[in-house]
Amino acid sequence: MILKQLVSPFQKVLLARRLCVGCTHPLDRAQRVMALTDSRTLLQCKCKRRYVYDKELGNYRRATFEEERLFIERKKQ
Numbered sequence: 001m002i003l004k005q006l007v008s009p010f011q012k013v014l015l016a017r018r019l020c021v022g023c024t025h026p027l028d029r030a031q032r033v034m035a036l037t038d039s040r041t042l043l044q045c046k047c048k049r050r051y052v053y054d055k056e057l058g059n060y061r062r063a064t065f066e067e068e069r070l071f072i073e074r075k076k077q
């Protein structure tokens with residue numbers, strides 16, 4: 001069963017402070033794993049949670065299901 005992930009206000013605060021919502025590790029130090037577009041980069045925290053950094057907005061957010069799927073597809077190649 002897949003539980004729908006709800007973004008809590010606390011998670012939003014952590015993301016605004018550029019910290020991982022799971023382990024509070026600084027996302028600026030997370031591993032860049034893949035470029036999605038010219039302005040968006042997929043990152044992976046040391047706790048394996050994945051995020052997207054938007055260069056134009058200069059912020060972080062959780063990777064969407066679609067972005068996660070893209071990452072897994074490309075990894076297979």
Ligand SMILES: [Zn+2]
Pocket residue numbers: 020021022023024025045046047048049
């Ligand atoms: Zn983390």
